[in-house]
Amino acid sequence: MEKEKKDAPNRELSFVTGGEVNIRQDPWWWLVVVVIAVVILLVMLQPVPFKDIIVFAKDGILVTIIVTVVSYFLMLILGLFGGLGRLSNNKLVFGISSLYVEVVRGIPLLVQLIGWYFASPVIIQKLGLWTGIEALIQYRANPIITAIMAITVCYGAYMSEIVRSGISSVPRGQMEAARSLGMSYFQAMRYVILPQAFRVILPPMGNEFIALLKDSSLVSVVAVADLTRRGREFMSAHFNPIETWLMVALLYLIMTLIAARVVSYIEKRSKYER
Amino acid sequence: MSEPIIKIEDVHKHFGKVEALRGVNLNVDEREVVVVIGPSGSGKSTMLRCINRLEEYDKGSITVDGIDLNNPHNINMVRCEVGMVFQSFNLFPHLKVIDNLTLAQRIVRKRSKEEAFEIGMQLLNKVGIPEKADVFPGQLSGGQQQRVAIARALAMNPKIMLFDEPTSALDPEMIKEVLDVMAQLAKEGMTMIVVSHEMGFARAAADRIIFMDEGVIVEENTPELFFTSPAQKRTRDFLSKVLQI
Numbered sequence: 032m033e034k035e036k037k038d039a040p041n042r043e044l045s046f047v048t049g050g051e052v053n054i055r056q057d058p059w060w061w062l063v064v065v066v067i068a069v070v071i072l073l074v075m076l077q078p079v080p081f082k083d084i085i086v087f088a089k090d091g092i093l094v095t096i097i098v099t100v101v102s103y104f105l106m107l108i109l110g111l112f113g114g115l116g117r118l119s120n121n122k123l124v125f126g127i128s129s130l131y132v133e134v135v136r137g138i139p140l141l142v143q144l145i146g147w148y149f150a151s152p153v154i155i156q157k158l159g160l161w162t163g164i165e166a167l168i169q170y171r172a173n174p175i176i177t178a179i180m181a182i183t184v185c186y187g188a189y190m191s192e193i194v195r196s197g198i199s200s201v202p203r204g205q206m207e208a209a210r211s212l213g214m215s216y217f218q219a220m221r222y223v224i225l226p227q228a229f230r231v232i233l234p235p236m237g238n239e240f241i242a243l244l245k246d247s248s249l250v251s252v253v254a255v256a257d258l259t260r261r262g263r264e265f266m267s268a269h270f271n272p273i274e275t276w277l278m279v280a281l282l283y284l285i286m287t288l289i290a291a292r293v294v295s296y297i298e299k300r301s302k303y304e305r
Numbered sequence: 306m307s308e309p310i311i312k313i314e315d316v317h318k319h320f321g322k323v324e325a326l327r328g329v330n331l332n333v334d335e336r337e338v339v340v341v342i343g344p345s346g347s348g349k350s351t352m353l354r355c356i357n358r359l360e361e362y363d364k365g366s367i368t369v370d371g372i373d374l375n376n377p378h379n380i381n382m383v384r385c386e387v388g389m390v391f392q393s394f395n396l397f398p399h400l401k402v403i404d405n406l407t408l409a410q411r412i413v414r415k416r417s418k419e420e421a422f423e424i425g426m427q428l429l430n431k432v433g434i435p436e437k438a439d440v441f442p443g444q445l446s447g448g449q450q451q452r453v454a455i456a457r458a459l460a461m462n463p464k465i466m467l468f469d470e471p472t473s474a475l476d477p478e479m480i481k482e483v484l485d486v487m488a489q490l491a492k493e494g495m496t497m498i499v500v501s502h503e504m505g506f507a508r509a510a511a512d513r514i515i516f517m518d519e520g521v522i523v524e525e526n527t528p529e530l531f532f533t534s535p536a537q538k539r540t541r542d543f544l545s546k547v548l549q550i
């Protein structure tokens with residue numbers, strides 16, 4: 032009993048309680064503040080063209096955010112199943128998920144985007160002709176949906192590997208203990224393995240969000256009017272590349288910096304004593 | 306004599322080229338405490354893990370409380386009846402002690418939150434650490450963790466408890482607190498199979514001692530006869546090694 036008491040204090044030290052969104056705790060918030068201040072300053076000092084750019088591009092910002100957030104959540108789900116598949120004892124499931132991961136990771140996202148956008152409608156229409164389903168014959172590619180699908184498939188492959196490594200990091204004894212208590216495989220995954228894997232996966236998951244946010248600019252090549260595409264349209268109308276791309280870059284920077292802070296906040300909060 | 310609660314007949318198991326079990330036969334009666342000893346790699350863990358099917362065996366048959374393990378539909382039923390305690394505790398580190406005890410009660414036994422909590426607290430009392438209900442396993446000593454692990458298994462109301470070297474990961478001063486809990490269980494009439502080289506415990510609590518070597522049961526006897534007059538040379542050699550320490 033005495034021994035336990037002696038051990039207690041330094042164990043307590045390593046226990047991290049919930050962080051708070053607080054500039055003093057996380058000085059990197061200052062960088063966010065500074066970049067936003069620069070943007071405001073530019074807009075006030077030189078409304079032409081800086082304010083015009085923002086007004087022109089604001090629906091583009093919205094599209095960027097929607098594409099990013101929607102594909103992010105879809106790719107998390109896909110990555111969860113991909114990762115579980117990569118750990119499956121079932122050879123077919125393992126084979127399919129491994130093939131998916133290896134193939135998709137070997138093709139540039141830009142190529143996948145263009146491929147989905149131009150090739151998938153043709154395939155679907157052919158399929159329609161073949162089966163005689165009118166809706167398929169009439170199919171036209173919806174840029175945003177196609178873009179979200181392409182990003183989801185591509186990032187889902189990377190996420191599968193992250194999920195796989197996260198689950199593998201949970202000691203084997205955890206699954207055995209859960210199963211020996213009578214839990215099914217899925218109950219053990221849901222209540223024992225995934226909550227532990229999640230804490231390992233969280234940092235790379237956050238990085239994926241920021242990477243996806245930046246890569247979402249690629250959707251501008253498949254007729255999605257995101258921030259990048261709106262920037263290009265503004266530039267060709269007004270011939271001011273320096274101001275346009277400075278402002279577009281700053282807007283992306285604000286989004287990624289905020290995302291990075293949120294990620295680090297969530298990470299701090301989810302640390303726990305082992 | 307009533308039927309044995311565990312019947313193991315000619316069970317074989319191999320891992321690749323390694324033959325971990327080469328024809329194990331063992332019957333365990335209700336309320337019996339069996340201690341299994343034997344050198345490293347002799348198949349003790351493998352035999353234990355076959356009993357709740359954490360490991361699938363290749364040949365033979367195992368019946369637990371009348372349930373035939375060769376029929377895979379019965380796995381979760383058997384696992385509810387058989388509690389298992391591991392050398393490395395395997396508590397769920399992301400859950401508080403009390404939640405470690407209630408999780409399986411709620412999702413497997415389908416007990417209400419209140420009932421599971423009640424049973425959990427009773428068992429924490431039984432293993433002597435009710436005050437630790439709200440801490441995380443990482444903040445407990447090894448001995449406390451193992452006692453929680455025993456309580457977690459007991460919470461499912463198993464008919465049989467399996468222990469795989471429950472004290473060999475513990476510092477010497479914590480071994481007793483765990484063995485005391487196990488001895489208490491034995492006294493209450495729990496059917497137990499214990500892999501352990503704690504000879505003091507074996508002498509005091511076991512009804513029967515089993516010596517395994519190279520995947521078979523070499524010798525079995527009551528503690529008195531086992532220690533005083535082992536029949537096999539292999540047993541004598543092994544005993545002279547462990548009893549020296």
Ligand SMILES: Nc1ncnc2c1ncn2[C@@H]1O[C@H](COP(=O)(O)OP(=O)(O)OP(=O)(O)O)[C@@H](O)[C@H]1O
Pocket residue numbers: 320323324325343344345346347348349350351352
């Ligand atoms: N998952 C596994 N994969 C491959 N070989 C294994 C596996 N589990 C056990 N073995 C092998 O089977 C044999 C029996 O192992 P087992 O763990 O049952 O022995 P044990 O008597 O419990 O030994 P110890 O006292 O070291 O725990 C050993 O040779 C071991 O290397």
Ligand SMILES: [Mg+2]
Pocket residue numbers: 349350351469470
């Ligand atoms: Mg072992």
